[in-house]
Structures are given as C-alpha cells and as structure tokens.
Amino acid sequence: xxxxxxxxxxxxxxxxxxxxxxxxxxxxxxxxxxxxxxxxxxxxxxxxxxxxxxxxxxxxxxxxxxxxxxxxxxxxxxxxxxxxxxxxxxxxxxxxxxxxxxxxxxxxxxxxxxxxxxxxxxxxxxxxxxxxxxxxxxxxxxxxxxxxxxxxxxxxxxxxxxxxxxxxxxxxxxxxxxxxxxxxxxxx
Numbered sequence: 300x301x302x303x304x305x306x307x308x309x310x311x312x313x314x315x316x317x318x319x320x321x322x323x324x325x326x327x328x329x330x331x332x333x334x335x336x337x338x339x340x341x342x343x344x345x346x347x348x349x350x351x352x353x354x355x356x357x358x359x360x361x362x363x364x365x366x367x368x369x370x371x372x373x374x375x376x377x378x379x380x381x382x383x384x385x386x387x388x389x390x391x392x393x394x395x396x397x398x399x400x401x402x403x404x405x406x407x408x409x410x411x412x413x414x415x416x417x418x419x420x421x422x423x424x425x426x427x428x429x430x431x432x433x434x435x436x437x438x439x440x441x442x443x444x445x446x447x448x449x450x451x452x453x454x455x456x457x458x459x460x461x462x463x464x465x466x467x468x469x470x471x472x473x474x475x476x477x478x479x480x481x482x483x484x485x486x487x
Contacts, residue, residue, distance in 0.1 A: 300425075300428055300430045300435075302434070302438065305430070305434065305435045305438045305439070306438055306442065308421060308435070308439065309346075309438050309439040309441075309442035309443065310442055310446075312346055312415075312417065312418050312421060312439055312442075312443065313342075313346060313439070313442050313443040313446040313447070314446075315413075315414040315415075315417070315476050316342040316343075316345075316346055316411075316414045316415070316443050316446065316447050316450075317446045317447060317449075317450045318414075318450070318472045318476055319342070319410045319413075319414050319447075319476075320338050320339065320342060320446075320447035320448075320450035320451050320454065321450040321451070321453060321454035321457075321472070322380075322454060322470070322472060323338050323407070323410075323451055323454060324450060324451035324452060324453060324454020324455040324456075324457075324458060325454040325455065325457060325458030325468075326386075326454075326458065327451070327454075327455045327458065330451075330452065330455045330456075334451070335448050335451035335452060336448065337404075337407070338407055338447055338448075338451050339443075339444045339445070339447040339448035339451070340444065341404075341407050341408060341411040342407075342410075342411050342414065342415075342443050342444070342447040343440040343441065343443040343444030343447065344411070344440060345411040345412060345414070345415035345418075346414070346415045346418050346439050346440055346442075346443035347436045347437065347439050347440025347441075347443070348415075348436070348440075349415040349416065349418035349419040349421075349422060350418045350419065350421050350422030350425060350432065350435060350436050350439060351422060351432055351436050352419050352422060353418070353419035353420060353421065353422025353423045353425070353426070354422035354423065354425050354426045354432045355422075356423075357422070357423045357426035368416055368419075368420070368484070369480050369481050369483070369484030369485065370481065371416060373477035373478065373480060373481040374413075374477070377474045377477040377478070378409075380470040380471065380472070380474035380475075380476075380477065381470065381474065382470070384467055384470035384471070384474075385470075387463050387467045387470065413477070414476070416480070417480065418439065
C-alpha cells in the first residue's frame, strides 16, 4: 500500500474524529486554541494507536471482539451525543455553570476511543496486507490531528452564531456516527 492510499485511509478514518471535534468546537463559548490542540492530539493519538493495536492483536483477539466492537463504538458515540442534545435544552444558567467548569478531558478521551475503534479494524487489515504499520500510524495520526484541529475552529465559529441548533445537530451527528458503525457491522 503506497503513501497516497494510506493518506486516503487516514482521511476516511478521520471523518468520525472531524465530526466529534466539530461538536466540541460548537460547545465552546470562547475559542481556546489550547483546547483545540488538546482535542486534536487526543483524537490523532487514538487514531494513530488503534491501527497499531489492531495490527498487533490481529490474530489474537479479533474473533472475540468482532461480535461486539460495533456495540462498543455505538455506545461510546451515542452517549455523549445524547448528553449534548440534553444540554442544548438545559436552562441557560445551568449551561453557563457547565461551561464555566472548563474543558472535560474525560469526555474527549471517550470520544477519542469511540471514533477510533474502526481504526483498529483497519490495523487488522494492514497486518494481512503487510503494510508498514509505523508509517501508516503516523500518517493517520497526522491527518486526524489536522482535521480535528480545524474542526474545532469551524465548530466554534458555527456554534457562536447557531449555538443551540448546532449543539443539537452535533449530538445527532455523534448518535448517527454510532448508528452508522452499528448498521454497517450488523448488515455485514
């Protein structure tokens, strides 16, 4: 697999992280480049590490996790999505208290895991194709980092103008991503 093909795989894998990062930008009252970088680092790291994990465990545990990996990804995406929709309808004073509480790293880590589970499956296929896993992981991580960073900024700009509908839309997107993964695996 050449570098161009790996780049395309990276863009495809980063789409979920892009959508999740977009929703995080929507929720920011003030744009924080530090938070945008942290979100991009977390998403990039998970997207880069999961193919390595899938590659390393290709023959070990794939039969055990395969029947439930889509349910895990669904739960890790749908739960934060549902919470975003609920928060969009919370009274303004409650929302301001949550926003003043600051950046929620635990939530970002959960989203990072949820959006990168499909990357582990790609790692399994990389093992079968004898792909240079280090090169592939670095390309995937870099692509995801850039796309996630830009998504936070775009999400904030959209969210500042259309905050409530954007939060609802962001929650729906996360749930839809989880459903997409679930349906793809159940239909296969």
